[in-house]
Amino acid sequence: MKIDPVCNKEVPETTPYTVEHGCKVYYFCSAECMKKYDYMGKSVIRLKHNLEEKKRVSFGKLRKEIIKPGICTLCGACAASCRSIIISSVPKLVGPCTSCGVCYNQCPRTITTEEELVGRIRFAYGARNTLDCLHGGQDGGVVTALITYALEEGLIDCAVVTTHTKEEPWKPVAIIAERCEDLLPSSGSIYSHSMTMEALMDAIQRGMRSIAFVGPSCNIDAVYKMQKSPYGFLRIFMRSNVLKLGLFCMDTFSYEGIKEFVEMHDMRLVDIDSMKIRKGKFEFSTGDDVSTFSLDEFDQYRSSSCKYCTDLTAENADISFGGIGTPEGYTTVLARSSIGYEIFNEAVATGYIEARPLEEKEMDRVLHLAKLKKVQMYGLSRRNKT
Ligand SMILES: Cc1cc2nc3c(=O)[nH]c(=O)nc-3n(C[C@H](O)[C@H](O)[C@H](O)COP(=O)(O)OP(=O)(O)OC[C@H]3O[C@@H](n4cnc5c(N)ncnc54)[C@H](O)[C@@H]3O)c2cc1C
Ligand code: SF4
Ligand code: SF4
Ligand code: SF4
Structure with missing residues (x-):
């Protein structure tokens, strides 16, 4: 016997109401339960149409950012929103991925809103x-x-x-x-x-x-x-x-660290008019001269x-x-x-x-x-x- 995932009733394997999701087959007791399950699928399709082009990302991004580093909570939201994903020990892609971005946008661990x-x-x-x-x-x-x-x-x-x-x-x-x-x-x-x-x-x-x-x-x-x-x-x-x-x-950065760095490069803090960090660089201006260094060089002083x-x-x-x-x-x-x-x-x-x-x-x-x-x-x- 199988369990209908909508009403939790037992269903015989011979039921005509079945849906394939990833590598799994789901068994339903009635057309009504199967319809309810399909409603989710339709919502996903609508969402796919509505997601802006730039928010469309593949399962690979979810895997790279959330699953591989071990941040995934196994909540199952991704699998629930896509039939190509199953949760075994971790979420896995078992079917085609159209890079629609739906799974990424449901995951509680991704950051998708400006406010976040x-x-x-x-x-x-x-x-x-x-x-x-x-x-x-x-x-x-x-x-x-x-x-x-x-x-x-x-x-x-x-x-x-x-x-x-x-x-x-x-x-x-x-x-x-x-x-x-x-x-x-x-x-x-x-x-x-x-x-x-x-x-x-x-x-x-x-x-x-x-x-x-x-x-x-x-x-x-x-x-x-x-x-x-x-x-x-x-x-x-x-x-x-x-x-x-x-x-x-x-x-x-520590004041002493910046001082040490500046002196190592034959400058004196008292001569520096302004400091600016931009595009990965630390700039020191003295009069018309600007000395620029990679920020990586300041790691030890951070x-x-x-x-x-x-x-x-x-x-x-x-x-x-x-x-x-x-x-x-x-x-x-x-x-x-x-x-x-x-x-x-x-x-x-x-x-x-x-x-x-x-x-x-x-x-x-x-x-x-x-x-x-x-x-x-x-x-x-x-x-x-x-
Ligand atoms: C430590 C530090 C790191 C920063 N990092 C970035 C960054 O990564 N990216 C980015 O876009 N902007 C950064 N800023 C902000 C940026 O440098 C400017 O302060 C901001 O853009 C305002 O510029 P302004 O010309 O309008 O301010 P201004 O009119 O020049 O006024 C600057 C104000 O900053 C205050 N201030 C200066 N140093 C400090 C300090 N150490 N602690 C507290 N207050 C201070 C002064 O009191 C002054 O009121 C940083 C600022 C600081 C102090
Ligand atoms: S097709 Fe499925 S796995 Fe691929 S991005 Fe869309 S929801 Fe994620
Ligand atoms: S939605 Fe995110 S946290 Fe939830 S199982 Fe999928 S990858 Fe893990
Ligand atoms: S990076 Fe964060 S902790 Fe460090 S000085 Fe800036 S606001 Fe403070």
Whole structure:
């Protein structure tokens, strides 16, 4: 006797109602049960027609990304959606594959939505500052311009930003900027961990109740935790409004490591005007000279925590900012919360920032790198290019 997979009744092998799926034959007690089983098949066919061309991938991709590395949970969603797949010890392809992408899109272990890669976004922009007083900025100088707007309008009491000191210009120092003069020197990126939370706590203890806070996802997550955790400081004792301005981040490196590297290459940190990481290269600019090195050479100086970090775009921020996606001189901006969206658009409307919608191909670049960072979680591929 066989078991009808729809109603679980026993069925004789001689039943006329049978369906072949992969190498298996399924036996049904009635035409009705067989129809119900077939309905699934029709849904799959409809889905195949609807899947966009670029989302069509073969079973090989599922095998490479999920099954081979041992991430598969044996949930059976792939086999349930395709008659060419069976689950034995692992999912196996036993029939033709048309590369329709249906199995890949059902698997709970694949990443297929934008939100899974970069979090919730209200609107995405390419933007740059329009301030006369700001010379440069890491990308479009948008973070600094936005904080300038918020300070000048009295929307915030201060901003926690990271800046350079004269003696050790590339050692990050977190400060509380209450005036634009203090803020402007903080524009630009320093690629080492900054102790931003200490400065935030200081600002709160000094009675600041509305604070802009800038940092990469690990810093933003610390604030988020203090706001959301049942015993978080910002939830229980310190009732300050913190506007979280997140920075995209692939890696940071130890200050001592960067110093050692620079000196090994006959440069001095005090002479370097700016540092930039792009397309797998670390660039050091001194006057008109730019020295470029492969990021691989900095592997030994990479902060160990960054190897386990999967959040490129600071998903818990009110607004996130990065250089990926947009051309030189622009910042990619992801407005997330309603307060973030409003304040950014006010800064645009009042002329501190100019902005346009982010183009699809620009967003695709962000999504591509976000995926590289996410799959670290599974150890699928160790990222070495940014
Ligand atoms: C460590 C680090 C790694 C980054 N990696 C990437 C990346 O891989 N890809 C990408 O697209 N973008 C990355 N960024 C973000 C990018 O470099 C710019 O900060 C972002 O595009 C905003 O540019 P802007 O010109 O609008 O900002 P600006 O107006 O120049 O303002 C920059 C802001 O960054 C803050 N800041 C600088 N260094 C630090 C630090 N160490 N910790 C906390 N805050 C800091 C300053 O306080 C300032 O407010 C990284 C930034 C940092 C700090
Ligand atoms: S035909 Fe089957 S195995 Fe191939 S991609 Fe489509 S659902 Fe996956
Ligand atoms: S859908 Fe994904 S997790 Fe589930 S059995 Fe198939 S490969 Fe494994
Ligand atoms: S990679 Fe992650 S952990 Fe490392 S500095 Fe950036 S946000 Fe923080």
